[in-house]
Amino acid sequence: MVRLAGELFAQKGYRATTVREIADAAGILSGSLYHHFDSKESIGDEILSGFLDEVLADYRGAVASGDGPREVLEQIVRTSSHTLVRHRAALAMLQNDWSYFAAQPRFAYLRKDLREIERIWTGELQRGKDLGLFRADLDVKLTYRLLREILWIPVHWRQPGGFSTDQVVDAFLRLLFEGITA
Amino acid sequence: MVRLAGELFAQKGYRATTVREIADAAGILSGSLYHHFDSKESIGDEILSGFLDEVLADYRGAVASGDGPREVLEQIVRTSSHTLVRHRAALAMLQNDWSYFAAQPRFAYLRKDLREIERIWTGELQRGKDLGLFRADLDVKLTYRLLREILWIPVHWRQPGGFSTDQVVDAFLRLLFEGITA
DNA sequence: GTCTATATCGAGATAGAC
């Protein structure tokens, strides 16, 4: 049931998906849905919190590995990419309906968790600068913002003739570390 | 009036903004809005088409300059960035409510124009590969998708302590051509 | 656990007085 709703959310976004469509997909009528859930919001909550728990675990695991910043970032990109793909419903919700969720107290944890993710990225980028691994003129916050957006979006286009997750990840990592210049 | 609505769309997205809020901001009642516009959709249409006309002009101008691919891409990034900032309402609409607009025949031009933008990016990337300026293993379509997303998003965060447009552009161009490695 | 029927609400939009 949650998975069904998630499929629809992933396709059309959260707000654009009606409970009637979810019920249709489940082969029941909309009223019957409320035997399984108290609200559409609580479905969204379950999907979003499950996603963030898992992706935060990826980030913390990468940091805990004790490697250098380049290795930590690479591990983050590689592990979290697959998590993102598995949770593309959550990602679609964050992308399409961010302003909606961000405004609600119930979803305050979204901001908190994203702040932790930002701290990890900027921390590793800074560490790389200090070690002389990354360019000294790198603005860590700005770079993080550019990069996270890039990283979170590919899930969006996994429909027509799509790239595999690993293709996207490899292209991303090359771009990140080396740029496009020959 | 359009500018007022645009401000609200930029802040909260198109769907999340009600005509009553637009009227409030204008100091009139919602019914009175319809003396100025026949529908909320037509406001959205005006904002979106105005944006795309202008940004396409930037792209075509850069291509017409006759420079090499690196210069063309750099010019695109520099000129269109400022256009994006001026049209952040349109950008917020595309980001928050893409699925909504993409589904409507009235907004079919969105897909068409974005396809032209994609053709220009991939064309220049390919030309750079052919000239040996860019890495031979670059997937032009994949790279374009990664880059356009990055480029279109910074407008989103121009609120707290924000970066200037030029800061963002410079960081983006360095990342693009050289990566983050020292 | 699903049905029918309906309550409730918010949104976009309209009509006609002033």
Add this chain to the structure above:
DNA sequence: GTCTATCTCGATATAGAC
């Protein structure tokens, strides 16, 4: 050109029968 009043519609959610 703005007001009041109201229509219409679609969406979430509820109540109670089966």
